[in-house]
Amino acid sequence: MKRYFNTPFFIRLFNWEYWNSTIVYAPIYPYYAWLALKARSFMFLTAANPLIKNGGFIMESKKDVYDLIPPQYYPATLYFEAGTPLEIVSRGIEEKSLTFPLIAKPDIGERGLAVKKVNNVAELEQYITHMPFAFLVQEFVSYENEVGIFYCKPPGAARGFISGIVNKEPVTIVGDGLSTLEQLVRVNPRYLLQLDHIAAQQGEQMRSVLPVGESLVLVPYGNHSRGSKFTDHTHRATDKLNESIDRICSQIPQFYYGRLDVRFLSWEALERGENISIIEVNGSGSEPTHIYDPEHSLLFAWKEIIRHWDLLYSISKENNRRGVKYIKLSALRSDINAFKQIDASLSARVW
Template sequence: MCTVTFLPTSDGFYLSSNRDEHDSRGLAESPKKYQINGSELVFPKDPDKGGTWFAQKGNGDLAVLLNGAFVNHVKQAPYAKSRGLLLLEILSQHEPDLYFEQADLIRVEPFTLIVFTKGLLFEYRWDGLEKHCALPDPSIPHLWSSATLYEEQAQKTRQQWFRQWQESVGQLSIEKVLDLHRFGGTGDSNNDLVIKRSAQLMSTVSITSVFWRPGQSRMVYVDLKAEIADSDRAISSLTIDHKQDDQAQLKAGLWMGWASRLKRLRIRLLNWEYWPLEIVYLPVLPYWFWLSLKARSLFFFSAANPSIRNAGFAMCRKSSIYDLMSEKHYPKTLLCKSSISIAALTNGLQAKGLNFPLMAKPDMGERGVKVELLRSLAEVCAYLERAKFDFLIQEYIDFEQELGVFYYRIPGESRGHISGIVGKEFLGLTGDGTSTIEMLLIQEDRYFLQLDAIRAIYGKLLKMVLPAGSYYRLLPYGNHSRGAKFIDLSCKVNEELLDTINQVCLGMPDFYYGRLDLKFNSWEELNKGRNFSVIEVNGAASEPTHIYDPKHSIFFAWKEIIRHWRILYQISQINAKSKALELMDARQGMKMILEHKRYSKILLG
């Protein structure tokens, strides 16, 4: 119940589990058939409470249990119900996937439950406060490790050698799968698939593996404790004939995985806004090199914003930019070091007067990565647990509209310019009274690309039908990579708006070039300088994001990129000469790039 693998084959899959328990735990009973709530279930039985960690229903449905949800929780016994008994309760239902959503889990210890039903793979988690549901792709392998036994780094290491094993194993067989679960790892008895932690009196006591194919499955059970005692009951095998034709369900699940991949590929190929940045920027790189040659520095931008580290190109802290601004122009913000304790964080929230919901984001960001909306203290704690980087917690600005305004000011001028405005449509849906949320998402290419992320957040709620005409916002993030639609609103530039933006930017010493992302209540109020908040300022690396409006061609994008690089070059050159600044040399530039590369690995890890 502490390590689980899912390995698809051409005609089925292997679902396997290693059970790690305290050495004092009694020997479990080998798998047998039982009648639970009117359903025939096959499972090895825990002698202490009568539950199980692995079970199969007569129709082919499967469920496997792992202790813990996302992090190693603090036990708060006594609990109302055994998780092993809860597994049997859920799997014995006619529709296990729907029953989980309705089950009362108050005073149940956190757990993760992997369920195969209706040809789909479900990942359910209960963190002690909220239920979470995800739908892993059944066409690719998966490995889960118990959050109570394996720390984040150990889980990453396990995933790494699990991938290496997949590359070398060749055609799967029950023997190879059992070998993986017996000998997989790097020789670390604390974190291999079979563990022996003497200090904790904890070890792997059994392996359960099912080879599932349409119409029939085979369950193999290896009792490692009995094996040590040279018992005849160490290995047992049981063949289970499914009581219904589930071949169509499996094929539907596997086909859905492949069809989804092909659709994503088609969308990305036909819409340049989803192309990798390297592909988008490659044709215009010669112009960057031409500007570098003229400036005698590959990093000709480095004097564009003298008051910001690296001119805001990379490795620049958002908190340092906020420090340059008037507090009235940006949300209330708490800077949190990665080492901050939950007590200090809670005290900081109270001192700042920050109330839920809140926005969390890395102090040094990367295209919306790890930006999250936090609705409770439990979510704050979970974010802190995952964050290996300094981050900001900000008040959530609930203005409905969001913009990106590209601003530049030629040094020596008292008034700047707005070179582009991008409006952002959040990922939201309008119901038609008949389609589920998931059906509506599938119909829209932009939203389909976000489907896996949305499933992980909303789970079975995606089966809900929205009333006709009702609007529901699914993601509150104005990032292109998170499903927001970018619309070129450069036509909205006027003198009043420029006055508003100019006032903000002139308040930041030596700021000449970048993009301001802001939320606002109405255009009329924004033009008057009222009811808006700057949620982020980007420097020399800013993109003119109005290019990502679907109506624009890649040729328009290249033209705008070149135009903004030309402005960046001009500003940096003037500052370098008038302020006697030296442009970044090759050594400094490579140091910045390497630091950014190392930090990106931490951020994306």
């Protein structure tokens, strides 16, 4: 019976964190509609971060967002248009003094889609060949710890604050000296959902056996959709950490609402704002991803989403009062369609 229920269908059925977002959000969409009615715009969220395209709701360029961040806080990054020859990419890497492994990812995208750790020139060439859109090549940050820190700052306020922290545990296998990688993946419900992707990445190594106690990171990205376990660490939002994050975010012009994905050496260093690297900054389309802690109920998730929608509404409303225009849904239609095409195209490929 246990083996019967350890299948992707039942894992998803009995764990809401894997449900389709439309199903999760459907019961609380009326609340968003109420906020939109008060704002007199369904797309009020586009005013949250005036210097980020669409407020960071959709189709924002990662490169453009990085350009707003002081360079000491994010990995060295190169931007390339689709179809850029390998020799030009390699030249840029050399000029930037970057070394393998590197991270390659699309300039526009979400949920960790098409993000890949490339270990050598051959893997980089393969990525470039398969990538039909503009992409980034980025320094690989080796810090083992990764969190998502949700930050809010009312326009005009002296300080911002942390509204949520999620700790990200990447897909990591620990050997028992007997089981193959595939067997170890299959017995872990969270990892089983990623089996096809992991198998495509690991190839023949899936048949290998790790020695007892030896660990192997199979997916080195802190993305829930790629198998990472998310746990709620909001209790770590100390005054000292709030001060450090506010000091950093205050250097990002007109950034009022969103989530920072951060890799860091230790919690003590993070509190000091040292030995950290901001992997990405997400704007008004951000989720408070600490809701995906397996210990949290769906009711908790709804409460947290609504709390953040309230914050988003008040920030956007104040920016609008200060002259930032809400983008009309009709004007966004082409961006929404373009994003759907990008998402579909990237999802259809094996990365």
